[in-house]
Amino acid sequence: MAQYIYHEPVLAAEIIASLVRKPGVYVDGTLGGGGHSLGILRALNEAGYSAGSLVIGIDQDDAALSAAAEKLREFDAHTVLFKGNFAAIESIVQSVCSEKGLKPKVAGILLDLGVSSFQIDTAERGFSYLRDGPLDMRMDMDAPLSAADIVNTYDEKDLARLIYRYGEEPRSRSIAKSIVTYRRDNGPVSRTEELADIIRGNFTGTDKIIKTLSRVFQALRIEVNSELEVLRKVLYDGIECLDDHGRMAVISYHSLEDRIVKTVFAEKAKSDWGPKGVGLREPLRRGSISLVTRKPLIAAQQEIDSNPRARSAKLRVIEKISQGGYREGQ
Numbered sequence: 001m002a003q004y005i006y007h008e009p010v011l012a013a014e015i016i017a018s019l020v021r022k023p024g025v026y027v028d029g030t031l032g033g034g035g036h037s038l039g040i041l042r043a044l045n046e047a048g049y050s051a052g053s054l055v056i057g058i059d060q061d062d063a064a065l066s067a068a069a070e071k072l073r074e075f076d077a078h079t080v081l082f083k084g085n086f087a088a089i090e091s092i093v094q095s096v097c098s099e100k101g102l103k104p105k106v107a108g109i110l111l112d113l114g115v116s117s118f119q120i121d122t123a124e125r126g127f128s129y130l131r132d133g134p135l136d137m138r139m140d141m142d143a144p145l146s147a148a149d150i151v152n153t154y155d156e157k158d159l160a161r162l163i164y165r166y167g168e169e170p171r172s173r174s175i176a177k178s179i180v181t182y183r184r185d186n187g188p189v190s191r192t193e194e195l196a197d198i199i200r201g202n203f204t205g206t207d208k209i210i211k212t213l214s215r216v217f218q219a220l221r222i223e224v225n226s227e228l229e230v231l232r233k234v235l236y237d238g239i240e241c242l243d244d245h246g247r248m249a250v251i252s253y254h255s256l257e258d259r260i261v262k263t264v265f266a267e268k269a270k271s272d273w274g275p276k277g278v279g280l281r282e283p284l285r286r287g288s289i290s291l292v293t294r295k296p297l298i299a300a301q302q303e304i305d306s307n308p309r310a311r312s313a314k315l316r317v318i319e320k321i322s323q324g325g326y327r328e329g330q
């Protein structure tokens, strides 16, 4: 389908190598154009695992689901595409598996976070300061809150806090002030280009302007889609869905996301040995996962050269520890 342009999936070979190890249920929580799912389905097929396998592809964007349905057509019998938020992974897995008569335990989960190149490149979705469009930024077009709602209704303090927290932008206060002044004098801000011009007004030269534009747009996008809240939820709930030795692979694209992934994985991997000096032979509570990647994997220069989106990608992988056995130090 020519109108849906999705770039090459990021770290695709690494995802396949770390996730696809046995037949079973796989969840692609960020289906997008279906590039990673296609790789997983092909790998399952090549390993002779197709018969016992199903890929559940979740996306909150209808356009992504249509594009992926087209791409994955040859594997129709082994895929279920689901419109929803990955924060609901537990109930989605339960309902799909019960419909298919499968045990609701998952062999692999992939999360390739953030927005797709298709969403960014589509001006009408309003994600980009490079393309003029309505100030929207909703991944789920049925969601109630758009970027325009935030820009036009939050007070100056809340706007500044948001731009600082989710954009890590040092000029957050002056940018918030300029937005509030503009909307008082000119009425609501409705276009991406209009917002970009207001932000540009805080600069005299061209220094760091691009960085600031992307930081403010990132902050709004995170708030519109509650990205960090749903990320925390899917990490905890996804681990619950995993079968013994099932794996979860997460690709993040900025430090706010990666910090959450790293912290949740570290917490779930840690055993509780009680107060120091007690000398227990067994921990009070065992970690429920092991870290497959102690340090995040990053893309090779060759991949970055052909797919600039891979530049900031960080991949972390964990494995659920079998209920029956504990492998310390993993």
Ligand SMILES: C[S@@+](CC[C@H](N)C(=O)[O-])C[C@H]1O[C@@H](n2cnc3c(N)ncnc32)[C@H](O)[C@@H]1O
Residues within 6 Å of the ligand: 006, 008, 009, 010, 029, 030, 031, 032, 033, 034, 035, 036, 037, 058, 059, 060, 061, 064, 084, 085, 086, 087, 112, 113, 114, 115, 116, 117, 139, 230
């Ligand atoms: C980076 S793209 C994924 C690209 C995909 N891996 C591919 O190969 O084409 C992220 C996708 O995840 C979706 N997404 C992001 N957060 C989501 C969430 N909380 N729930 C469901 N889908 C989400 C976006 O709508 C977008 O289509």
